[in-house]
Amino acid sequence: MDDEQQGGAGRLALFLGLVLILLAVAVAFAAAIGDYRIGMGTVFLAVTNGLGLTSAEIPPIEQSVVWDLRLSRALVAALAGAGLAICGAILQALLRNALAEPFVLGISAGASTGAVAVIVLGIGAGSLTLSMGAFAGAFAAFALVAMLSNGATSGPNHTILAGVAASQLFNALTSSIVTTSGNAQQARDVMFWLLGSFGGVRWPDFQLLVLVVSAGLALCLFMARSLDAFTFGDEDAAALGVPVGRTRLILFAATALMTATIVSMVGTIGFVGLVVPHAARYVVGPLHLRLLPACAAVGALFLVLADIASRVVAHQQTIPIGVVTALVGVPFFAIILYRARPQT
Amino acid sequence: MSVIAQNLIWGVRRRTIVNDVSLTVAEGETLGLIGPNGSGKSSLLRLLAGLKSPGSGRVEILGQDIARVSRRALARQVAFVQQNATTDTNMSVRDVVRLGRTPHRSPLTGWTMADEAAVSTALEQVDMAGLRGQAWQTLSGGERQRVHIARALAQSPRVMFLDEPTNHLDIHHQIEILRMVRRLDLTSIVALHDLNLAAMFCDRIVVLQGGRVVACGVPAEVLTRSLLRDVFRVEAEVTPGPYPGQPHIRFMAA
Numbered sequence A: 001m002d003d004e005q006q007g008g009a010g011r012l013a014l015f016l017g018l019v020l021i022l023l024a025v026a027v028a029f030a031a032a033i034g035d036y037r038i039g040m041g042t043v044f045l046a047v048t049n050g051l052g053l054t055s056a057e058i059p060p061i062e063q064s065v066v067w068d069l070r071l072s073r074a075l076v077a078a079l080a081g082a083g084l085a086i087c088g089a090i091l092q093a094l095l096r097n098a099l100a101e102p103f104v105l106g107i108s109a110g111a112s113t114g115a116v117a118v119i120v121l122g123i124g125a126g127s128l129t130l131s132m133g134a135f136a137g138a139f140a141a142f143a144l145v146a147m148l149s150n151g152a153t154s155g156p157n158h159t160i161l162a163g164v165a166a167s168q169l170f171n172a173l174t175s176s177i178v179t180t181s182g183n184a185q186q187a188r189d190v191m192f193w194l195l196g197s198f199g200g201v202r203w204p205d206f207q208l209l210v211l212v213v214s215a216g217l218a219l220c221l222f223m224a225r226s227l228d229a230f231t232f233g234d235e236d237a238a239a240l241g242v243p244v245g246r247t248r249l250i251l252f253a254a255t256a257l258m259t260a261t262i263v264s265m266v267g268t269i270g271f272v273g274l275v276v277p278h279a280a281r282y283v284v285g286p287l288h289l290r291l292l293p294a295c296a297a298v299g300a301l302f303l304v305l306a307d308i309a310s311r312v313v314a315h316q317q318t319i320p321i322g323v324v325t326a327l328v329g330v331p332f333f334a335i336i337l338y339r340a341r342p343q344t
Numbered sequence B: 001m002s003v004i005a006q007n008l009i010w011g012v013r014r015r016t017i018v019n020d021v022s023l024t025v026a027e028g029e030t031l032g033l034i035g036p037n038g039s040g041k042s043s044l045l046r047l048l049a050g051l052k053s054p055g056s057g058r059v060e061i062l063g064q065d066i067a068r069v070s071r072r073a074l075a076r077q078v079a080f081v082q083q084n085a086t087t088d089t090n091m092s093v094r095d096v097v098r099l100g101r102t103p104h105r106s107p108l109t110g111w112t113m114a115d116e117a118a119v120s121t122a123l124e125q126v127d128m129a130g131l132r133g134q135a136w137q138t139l140s141g142g143e144r145q146r147v148h149i150a151r152a153l154a155q156s157p158r159v160m161f162l163d164e165p166t167n168h169l170d171i172h173h174q175i176e177i178l179r180m181v182r183r184l185d186l187t188s189i190v191a192l193h194d195l196n197l198a199a200m201f202c203d204r205i206v207v208l209q210g211g212r213v214v215a216c217g218v219p220a221e222v223l224t225r226s227l228l229r230d231v232f233r234v235e236a237e238v239t240p241g242p243y244p245g246q247p248h249i250r251f252m253a254a
């Protein structure tokens, strides 16, 4: 290994270390902050209690709030952020489009239709069926896009157009379901879900998500070099020995699976998948073996911070997380665009 | 034989773009591919390199039918320099050339000494070692082209396809690159527009017109006044060049 590459690896390690420390601090804050404030010391003890490392005497209510409600919520937020950012990076590389993000394949629209159908039409009841509805909708949209773009082999622009068509179709379905059979309260529920919400996530969500996101990250890292080979287009990737059609299909399916799982738990949270890869690329460069871990770490930190912000900005109320990510993300994105503009 | 193509036919809808092309290229030979715009040179190169599959016919490279070899195995032996490749990604010259090592690396192996040596040598061969740290997007057209050739060289191929590799290069680098390609111990098939360069650096020349091979042979046999008139629609004077077997072409205005 030459020193240039070692320099890059060192830089990545430093950056990852820094972001992960910040992430730990942010998660601790997320567990402490809220309408019912809990001291940091208690948070720490509640966590070690929960892990079974200690059995310190703290009020059961505080133990329960920290461990059962806030910690699981913060960790789900972190995983959702990591997953969305990874998906964004993958899609930007495969579609060779700086605007690509996890929802470009129509997945969020499909998930919304599925969830709304469950909420409004009352197919089944309870959060499990809601998730399953969202998941089914997401995969229906993905299947449609894959079909319209010939199993993802017909080129980036074609895939994006197919995604736009699928999004339009499913958004129209969602609107028609809401307007024809919704009442005011249901419309509010739907709205909240469409803008994303971490309310109501618990440990089982975390367990599923940790499995899906780490498997997704591992698969994408395994294929990182193939992703790099797409830099100069599909044909060029083929000339470098990458089986283009198969690689695209596997990676699209992986992003669809990750996105659908995330959306089915917390709704559609925009902007993370778009902004974070650009920010991470700015720091660690475009090669995916470095970019993907950086995206995961930054995405996790970003959503945990956004979740904290959504809970503290308005007293006694929670702003939808999607609103916060956009409000925080846009100025941040503007800075990156400005700093990264071509030097003329 | 290093490359054998038999009766290749490829087209879109009703139009046949590559029409019944057969050719053979010997180990170490440099074959020039010439023809007017739209005659099918790029299409034929893609078929030969396995980037497109022919409607009918077959291609054999180093004794193997390329339709039956995996993309990765093929890419370890065959490199392709595209006519124009671009990207929006902000990558350094070094990283672009490193992509050439893709088919030789598995997901779990690190960057080896052999990889590094291939990349450094390739950068030196195209005279780009000095700009290895520069961003690819800031390079001039000719520099980009040289980086792409370096990337193909870093692939350590035994057969190389080049689609107009010299069209952005200054005259020094046109000559240097073609001289290097010819001298290297590999089989190369080069699409060229500059007929004098083709005459200087190709062992044999194939002339395409409307997707068909209309002439094939050593430069002195192929590049004749009547062929230039029929295929390229130009009047020219063909004289023996300074070296045997390398005719010199002087074009004439009307």
Ligand SMILES: Nc1ncnc2c1ncn2[C@@H]1O[C@H](COP(=O)(O)OP(=O)(O)OP(=O)(O)O)[C@@H](O)[C@H]1O
Pocket (backbone or CB within 6 Å): B012, B017, B035, B036, B037, B038, B039, B040, B041, B042, B043, B044
């Ligand atoms: N995918 C395609 N669909 C339709 N027509 C095509 C396609 N690919 C190539 N062609 C047509 O086939 C013909 C041959 O194209 P090709 O790129 O092989 O020409 P070429 O000899 O490389 O020309 P040039 O000298 O301009 O590079 C052109 O007329 C082109 O318009």
Ligand SMILES: [Mg+2]
Pocket (backbone or CB within 6 Å): B041, B042, B043, B083, B163
């Ligand atoms: Mg061409």
